[in-house]
Amino acid sequence: MKYYIGVDIGSTSTKGVLMDRDRNIIRKDSRLHELTIIDGISETWAESFFKESMDIIGNLIQKGNIFPGDIESITFSGFESVSFIGKGGIEVHPTITYLDSRSEAIAHEFTKLIDPKELFIKTKNRASSIFEGYKAMYALRNIKAPLNQIKLLDVAHYCVFRLTGKYVMDHTSAMLFAPFYNVSKSDWDHEMLELANLNPDILPTLMESYEIAGTVNGDSSDKFNLSRDTLVTAGAQDAYASLLADGVLDKGESSFIYATSGVYDVVHDGTKFDNIFANTRHIIPGRYVSEAAMYNAGSLLNWFGKIIRKNLSKMDTIIEKRNRPGKIISLPFFTGERAPIWNNKLKGSFYYVDFSNDIYDFYLSLMEGVGYWLKYTIEKFNSIDVFPKSIVAGGGGSKSTIWTQIVSDIVGLPQEIKVSEGAAQGDGFISLYSSGEISSFNEIRDLIKIRKNVTPNTKLKGPYEKQFNQFKKLLEISLSEIYN
Numbered sequence: 012m013k014y015y016i017g018v019d020i021g022s023t024s025t026k027g028v029l030m031d032r033d034r035n036i037i038r039k040d041s042r043l044h045e046l047t048i049i050d051g052i053s054e055t056w057a058e059s060f061f062k063e064s065m066d067i068i069g070n071l072i073q074k075g076n077i078f079p080g081d082i083e084s085i086t087f088s089g090f091e092s093v094s095f096i097g098k099g100g101i102e103v104h105p106t107i108t109y110l111d112s113r114s115e116a117i118a119h120e121f122t123k124l125i126d127p128k129e130l131f132i133k134t135k136n137r138a139s140s141i142f143e144g145y146k147a148m149y150a151l152r153n154i155k156a157p158l159n160q161i162k163l164l165d166v167a168h169y170c171v172f173r174l175t176g177k178y179v180m181d182h183t184s185a186m187l188f189a190p191f192y193n194v195s196k197s198d199w200d201h202e203m204l205e206l207a208n209l210n211p212d213i214l215p216t217l218m219e220s221y222e223i224a225g226t227v228n229g230d231s232s233d234k235f236n237l238s239r240d241t242l243v244t245a246g247a248q249d250a251y252a253s254l255l256a257d258g259v260l261d262k263g264e265s266s267f268i269y270a271t272s273g274v275y276d277v278v279h280d281g282t283k284f285d286n287i288f289a290n291t292r293h294i295i296p297g298r299y300v301s302e303a304a305m306y307n308a309g310s311l312l313n314w315f316g317k318i319i320r321k322n323l324s325k326m327d328t329i330i331e332k333r334n335r336p337g338k339i340i341s342l343p344f345f346t347g348e349r350a351p352i353w354n355n356k357l358k359g360s361f362y363y364v365d366f367s368n369d370i371y372d373f374y375l376s377l378m379e380g381v382g383y384w385l386k387y388t389i390e391k392f393n394s395i396d397v398f399p400k401s402i403v404a405g406g407g408g409s410k411s412t413i414w415t416q417i418v419s420d421i422v423g424l425p426q427e428i429k430v431s432e433g434a435a436q437g438d439g440f441i442s443l444y445s446s447g448e449i450s451s452f453n454e455i456r457d458l459i460k461i462r463k464n465v466t467p468n469t470k471l472k473g474p475y476e477k478q479f480n481q482f483k484k485l486l487e488i489s490l491s492e493i494y495n
Contacts, residue, residue, distance in 0.1 A: 017438025089167030175225030252437030269408025273308030
């Protein structure tokens with residue numbers, strides 16, 4: 012019997028699933044961790060995530076009561092990041108995570124070297140610190156190791172490298188390494204690298220997510236008790252592995268991830284790129300994804316629960332009985348904002364507070380603030396003739412009945428919550444596809460069950476529309492204060 016492993020390195024935990032050739036998940040495991048951000052700095056070490064991943068893989072094999080030789084294929088995915096690998100495969104600088112905003116000045120400087128319109132034609136993205144290429148340029152100015160000995164990876168592909176010795180990256184992740192990836196050529200852009208004074212050798216070999224990067228090398232086989240015949244795929248970025256797991260595959264389908272951050276992805280055919288979004292490829296060739304991302308979503312609720320020392324699930328129960336919309340409007344931009352607002356100087360705010368309010372009013376306003384952001388974002392998509400027709404909800408926050416209901420009531424669209432293990436399950440699907448057990452990604456739809464449908468309450472459409480208009484005015488005021 013052959014088995015397939017998917018491992019996802021997320022912002023709060025590393026998760027792994029063990030699947031059989033019939034696409035059943037027969038074992039799962041996870042390890043908690045935390046990404047920190049202080050004054051715009053968010054660094055960690057990729058090696059720690061590799062050790063977590065190998066611990067999970069070993070446990071899946073042991074608890075699954077299978078032989079290492081029965082593992083046909085392993086796939087990794089991970090959060091957006093850039094890792095710096097030097098001579099001997101050793102990290103020469105901490106991995107910089109997607110939360111880190113120090114490279115904003117570098118991104119601004121780069122637009123003086125190339126016309127922003129030409130930059131967008133090549134990369135389909137604006138110059139911004141959210142992209143790994145600019146983070147890399149920032150860090151490489153301070154690394155003492157010779158640049159001709161350094162390779163750039165991310166946490167997922169660092170794991171691939173450690174298992175196989177191969178420096179590879181999938182196209183989906185590579186597009187997030189703007190400005191170094193040329194979308195029309197589906198290859199690294201040597202002109203962009205030259206402008207950054209970097210040698211093309213600093214970047215890994217490009218592959219599709221489901222292509223085989225290599226097999227487990229001898230050192231890893233001996234150290235982690237794995238078979239040298241086990242295949243390791245090129246892997247993926249976690250948000251797009253999640254799209255597979257949730258069956259978000261075709262034009263007009265979208266996904267909102269209620270995680271530490273809030274991530275909204277819309278699938279399209281590549282004809283509607285706009286620089287107000289972060290744009291990348293779907294794991295399925297020929298399909299693209301435009302992404303909006305807020306720095307804070309679940310982190311808002313966790314922060315609030317921590318400072319008032321309340322259990323979030325108990326607070327949800329109370330919120331369910333409250334009249335909505337709430338009286339307080341919050342701007343949920345506590346650490347700045349990514350697409351489509353693009354302003355790292357924004358801060359969180361509460362408006363219309365008086366002595367009648369209690370802690371639950373504040374909590375409700377944070378939930379609603381995320382919903383207002385999503386409605387604002389969908390309006391931006393509509394303005395470029397991209398019309399999301401459905402939303403699949405994922406992430407830990409999707410387990411909150413009241414939060415998902417609030418969001419549907421605000422945006423006016425239903426949500427499907429799938430029975431899914433998230434990106435790790437998507438990784439498992441990639442492993443199955445790479446081994447020929449799945450002949451088409453469309454087969455994934457038949458493997459996914461819907462746990463719950465969330466339908467908007469039409470009676471709240473008018474009241475929420477009124478509050479949303481206030482939200483937009485408050486956002487405009489905050490932005491004008493920053494610019495002035």
